[in-house]
Amino acid sequence: MLSNILLLSLQISLLGTTLGGNILIWPMEGSHWLNVKIIIDELIKKEHNVTVLVASGALFITPSSYPSLTFEIYKVSFGKERVERVIKDFVLTWLENRPSPSTIWRFYQEMAKVIKDFHMVSREICDGVLKNEMLMEKLKKGKFEVLVSDPVFPCGDIVALKLGIPFIYSLRFSPASNVEKHCGKVPYPPSYVPAILSELTDQMTFADRVRNFISYHLQDYMFETLWKPWDSYYSKALGKPTTLCETMSKAEIWLIRTYWDFEFPRPFLPNFEFVGGLHCKPAKPLPKVLWRYKGKKPAMLGPNTQLFDWIPQNDLLGHPKTKAFITHGGTNGIYEAIYHGIPMVGVPMFADQPDNIAHMKAKGAAVEVNMNTMTSADLLNALRIVINDPSYKENAMRLSRIHHDQPVKPLDRAVFWIEFVMRHKGAKHLRVAAHDLSWFQYHSLDVIGFLLGCVASVVFLVTKCCLFSYQKFIRKGKRIKKE
Amino acid sequence: MLSNILLLSLQISLLGTTLGGNILIWPMEGSHWLNVKIIIDELIKKEHNVTVLVASGALFITPSSYPSLTFEIYKVSFGKERVERVIKDFVLTWLENRPSPSTIWRFYQEMAKVIKDFHMVSREICDGVLKNEMLMEKLKKGKFEVLVSDPVFPCGDIVALKLGIPFIYSLRFSPASNVEKHCGKVPYPPSYVPAILSELTDQMTFADRVRNFISYHLQDYMFETLWKPWDSYYSKALGKPTTLCETMSKAEIWLIRTYWDFEFPRPFLPNFEFVGGLHCKPAKPLPKVLWRYKGKKPAMLGPNTQLFDWIPQNDLLGHPKTKAFITHGGTNGIYEAIYHGIPMVGVPMFADQPDNIAHMKAKGAAVEVNMNTMTSADLLNALRIVINDPSYKENAMRLSRIHHDQPVKPLDRAVFWIEFVMRHKGAKHLRVAAHDLSWFQYHSLDVIGFLLGCVASVVFLVTKCCLFSYQKFIRKGKRIKKE
Numbered sequence: 011m012l013s014n015i016l017l018l019s020l021q022i023s024l025l026g027t028t029l030g031g032n033i034l035i036w037p038m039e040g041s042h043w044l045n046v047k048i049i050i051d052e053l054i055k056k057e058h059n060v061t062v063l064v065a066s067g068a069l070f071i072t073p074s075s076y077p078s079l080t081f082e083i084y085k086v087s088f089g090k091e092r093v094e095r096v097i098k099d100f101v102l103t104w105l106e107n108r109p110s111p112s113t114i115w116r117f118y119q120e121m122a123k124v125i126k127d128f129h130m131v132s133r134e135i136c137d138g139v140l141k142n143e144m145l146m147e148k149l150k151k152g153k154f155e156v157l158v159s160d161p162v163f164p165c166g167d168i169v170a171l172k173l174g175i176p177f178i179y180s181l182r183f184s185p186a187s188n189v190e191k192h193c194g195k196v197p198y199p200p201s202y203v204p205a206i207l208s209e210l211t212d213q214m215t216f217a218d219r220v221r222n223f224i225s226y227h228l229q230d231y232m233f234e235t236l237w238k239p240w241d242s243y244y245s246k247a248l249g250k251p252t253t254l255c256e257t258m259s260k261a262e263i264w265l266i267r268t269y270w271d272f273e274f275p276r277p278f279l280p281n282f283e284f285v286g287g288l289h290c291k292p293a294k295p296l297p298k299v300l301w302r303y304k305g306k307k308p309a310m311l312g313p314n315t316q317l318f319d320w321i322p323q324n325d326l327l328g329h330p331k332t333k334a335f336i337t338h339g340g341t342n343g344i345y346e347a348i349y350h351g352i353p354m355v356g357v358p359m360f361a362d363q364p365d366n367i368a369h370m371k372a373k374g375a376a377v378e379v380n381m382n383t384m385t386s387a388d389l390l391n392a393l394r395i396v397i398n399d400p401s402y403k404e405n406a407m408r409l410s411r412i413h414h415d416q417p418v419k420p421l422d423r424a425v426f427w428i429e430f431v432m433r434h435k436g437a438k439h440l441r442v443a444a445h446d447l448s449w450f451q452y453h454s455l456d457v458i459g460f461l462l463g464c465v466a467s468v469v470f471l472v473t474k475c476c477l478f479s480y481q482k483f484i485r486k487g488k489r490i491k492k493e
Numbered sequence: 494m495l496s497n498i499l500l501l502s503l504q505i506s507l508l509g510t511t512l513g514g515n516i517l518i519w520p521m522e523g524s525h526w527l528n529v530k531i532i533i534d535e536l537i538k539k540e541h542n543v544t545v546l547v548a549s550g551a552l553f554i555t556p557s558s559y560p561s562l563t564f565e566i567y568k569v570s571f572g573k574e575r576v577e578r579v580i581k582d583f584v585l586t587w588l589e590n591r592p593s594p595s596t597i598w599r600f601y602q603e604m605a606k607v608i609k610d611f612h613m614v615s616r617e618i619c620d621g622v623l624k625n626e627m628l629m630e631k632l633k634k635g636k637f638e639v640l641v642s643d644p645v646f647p648c649g650d651i652v653a654l655k656l657g658i659p660f661i662y663s664l665r666f667s668p669a670s671n672v673e674k675h676c677g678k679v680p681y682p683p684s685y686v687p688a689i690l691s692e693l694t695d696q697m698t699f700a701d702r703v704r705n706f707i708s709y710h711l712q713d714y715m716f717e718t719l720w721k722p723w724d725s726y727y728s729k730a731l732g733k734p735t736t737l738c739e740t741m742s743k744a745e746i747w748l749i750r751t752y753w754d755f756e757f758p759r760p761f762l763p764n765f766e767f768v769g770g771l772h773c774k775p776a777k778p779l780p781k782v783l784w785r786y787k788g789k790k791p792a793m794l795g796p797n798t799q800l801f802d803w804i805p806q807n808d809l810l811g812h813p814k815t816k817a818f819i820t821h822g823g824t825n826g827i828y829e830a831i832y833h834g835i836p837m838v839g840v841p842m843f844a845d846q847p848d849n850i851a852h853m854k855a856k857g858a859a860v861e862v863n864m865n866t867m868t869s870a871d872l873l874n875a876l877r878i879v880i881n882d883p884s885y886k887e888n889a890m891r892l893s894r895i896h897h898d899q900p901v902k903p904l905d906r907a908v909f910w911i912e913f914v915m916r917h918k919g920a921k922h923l924r925v926a927a928h929d930l931s932w933f934q935y936h937s938l939d940v941i942g943f944l945l946g947c948v949a950s951v952v953f954l955v956t957k958c959c960l961f962s963y964q965k966f967i968r969k970g971k972r973i974k975k976e
Contacts, residue, residue: 196760197680197760199680199927199935201930201934201940202925202929202930202935213929219934219937219939219940220940220944223940223941224944270923271922274926275763275922275924275925275926276763277680277925278761278762278763279758279761280758280759411917412922415916417900417905417906418901434898439754439758441758442685442757442758443685443758444682444685446696447684447685452684454682454683456702457683457703457706458706461703461706461707
């Protein structure tokens with residue numbers, strides 16, 4: 011047993027010896043940054059040199075807060091307020107037009123406006139790097155071995171290709187899963203893989219499956235129209251006719267921020283690695299039960315509720331007396347609850363949050379409360395259910411056991427594959443040949459067309475022959491009759 | 494760095510502490526047994542109690558050769574000679590009818606006879622266990638926690654279900670990949686995933702793709718007709734209407750005996766684990782170069798060639814002076830060559846061997862020689878190519894580096910997932926919901942039909958309305974004209 015462990019640790023230590031590599035990080039915002047920051051910390055621990063590209067107007071990445079990181083700051087014309095406004099518009103549009111089967115079209119129309127705004131900021135970020143010749147020259151001299159990006163924030167891939175280095179994506183999902191599906195070539199059978207934002211599960215009725223099928227095509231159409239302008243940007247930046255999708259398809263590894271404790275099982279490809287919950291860690295001791303609240307203290311607050319401006323959420327969730335977690339349903343928070351086996355009351359707001367809560371509900375570890383219509387009684391009732399019905403705690407603990415029982419921890423796997431790409435200058439052996447096919451070749455439509463053509467020709471020829479023989483026979487018969 | 498290694502090894506050691514479990518092995522023959530034997534040895538090292546079911550007429554599993562294993566021997570009416578004859582017929586039929594596009598139909602007809610013979614032996618093995626009430630009673634009392642089987646040898650799954658325990662498959666592939674595809678629900682896009690036995694790669698011309706498409710459907714048809722009789726056997730054994738496929742779909746984990754150093758990348762599902770090369774290990778020192786040969790020594794043998802009845806193939810391949818490996822192309826042997834980075838000359842004979850060599854050729858690590866037509870000059874020429882053209886050694890070394898650079902070794906992963914199923918009494922969280930759908934639901938045919946129906950209805954109604962309005966308008970016009 012001991013020799014076995016030693017062998018394993020020796021193997022891992024040998025595999026983990028890509029010391030002193032240079033890694034470039036494409037800027038992200040919000041929870042995307044919080045998640046990738048954990049990976050960066052681990053890479054630094056392993057003695058890599060990590061450089062983070064950051065726009066002067068970035069909201070979440072504040073270089074002064076991270077003294078141990080190297081930043082490459084570049085000028086953009088917008089300020090923090092602009093990013094903040096885009097995020098605010100995004101949240102508000104979602105809250106005011108929460109998608110439902112009847113309002114879906116209006117929701118997409120409203121979202122289109124916000125997405126266009128987001129793309130304008132993204133484009134300025136791209137220009138800020140790509141058109142900054144001095145910065146690009148400096149990056150070229152930086153001898154980077156890999157770039158880590160997120161397909162939600164475009165252009166990281168362009169920078170990697172211009173520097174001639176491989177790139178890796180870290181993502182929860184891309185808009186409409188289009189980057190994974192169409193660019194990454196992952197099969198998404200609409201019969202049992204729910205479309206993102208649909209709040210459906212893998213157990214669908216016929217009506218659900220119709221809705222799911224339509225959702226896929228509607229989202230494909232949205233992506234096609236809203237992301238289309240990037241194609242010409244990408245072509246111009248790379249100096250050859252290409253598309254956003256073709257460029258993004260070149261990602262060596264896709265680090266997905268979920269795992270099968272959270273996801274409904276579905277097909278994937280060898281270069282996809284599910285590293286959900288990589289930020290989770292054991293809890294440190296807490297002094298007492300807490301409540302985080304930023305703002306004016308409500309007058310009717312009971313004496314058993316305390317307000318704090320900031321609390322260590324992970325430590326709180328890991329406290330033995332924590333009975334339930336009221337959450338907006340962000341992936342990071344949900345993973346902390348899974349890690350510690352805490353049942354949830356979900357009050358989802360926007361983006362993947364309603365979907366995330368739908369997952370936890372389906373797995374029996376959460377109850378949902380509608381933010382727009384809930385009363386204090388609703389919230390209390392939901393809390394009582396997850397605390398008093400033992401099945402919620404049992405299911406949360408089951409997910410927790412699945413999460414903890416992996417051959418290698420998510421964070422170690424994420425770092426392993428980044429280092430793998432550095433050691434081997436890519437991971438082409440994991441790239442499916444589907445990338446070399448057009449969409450009709452991929453679906454074998456040319457083959458099916460050809461075979462149908464063959465069958466039709468044979469049927470036509472046989473019919474013609476039969477008709478010909480028949481007519482000849484009839485004519486011969488008539489002639490004999492005449493004679 | 495050190496603390497990191499210690500943490501990882503601690504994690505793995507903690508995960509690996511399912512001590513003293515009871516594991517049942519369903520009997521296999523040939524290289525299937527040799528491969529699973531490696532897993533069994535590792536399970537015993539980890540202090541599990543492993544019991545191997547074995548028929549009195551088994552060829553490869555000779556209980557006396559494995560004094561450290563517990564065997565449960567049951568009587569069958571056939572002897573070793575019968576199994577040997579089936580295997581011999583299998584090989585000879587293959588050699589005499591090697592499948593090619595022009596002879597494929599005859600090949601399948603000849604193979605059908607051998608397969609029927611193989612199924613008769615398989616059925617006797619099944620009866621030997623299932624109809625032996627005393628043995629079944631003893632197994633029930635054995636408190637087994639998991640059964641390991643191979644879908645090529647049916648009925649292991651029935652025994653597991655009858656004992657009420659989960660089961661795991663270990664396989665290279667099933668006949669026509671049907672068990673993985675139709676029972677396991679793995680997508681196999683015919684546009685870039687070559688059908689087994691087709692000797693195609695993932696780089697296919699239009700003609701290749703037509704051939705591949707036809708191969709899939711031909712093999713599906715073969716499986717449907719030849720394996721169909723098992724459905725009634727399975728229904729009778731389980732006392733309810735079921736099919737072979739439905740029963741096999743219940744496998745918790747599928748341990749596939751390949752990895753991406755060997756396979757062309759393709760989609761798979763969360764309960765599939767690629768553990769190819771799990772039997773490989775570092776070489777022990779050898780005294781000199783060797784040659785294995787069983788039979789009469791040819792008179793013209795040169796003084797630099799030696800004959801031995803048995804040689805340690807792995808140690809030979811790991812010897813620093815080994816330049817090339819002449820192989821029949823079995824998966825086990827190919828993996829030993831990959832492990833040690835040795836280029837190959839392939840002389841494939843039957844089953845997956847031509848496919849395996851096609852894989853190695855496509856990856857630039859092998860040259861193929863046709864067994865039926867080769868001369869000594871052909872073999873010499875092939876050997877010269879793989880030894881003198883450095884690309885073959887480079888490619889073999891590249892595959893070797895990929896093989897060795899995994900977060901956890903294949904054997905450890907195989908054992909991990911067996912123990913996982915024991916710890917959690919299954920792995921249902923990895924099972925796709927596709928299993929609950931019929932084939933037309935799975936392909937969304939009902940949804941597409943419904944939506945087409947909706948579109949047709951709308952078109953019909955709109956046309957009717959237009960026609961009605963038009964006629965009314967015309968009539969009104971005529972009336973006005975008349976007036």
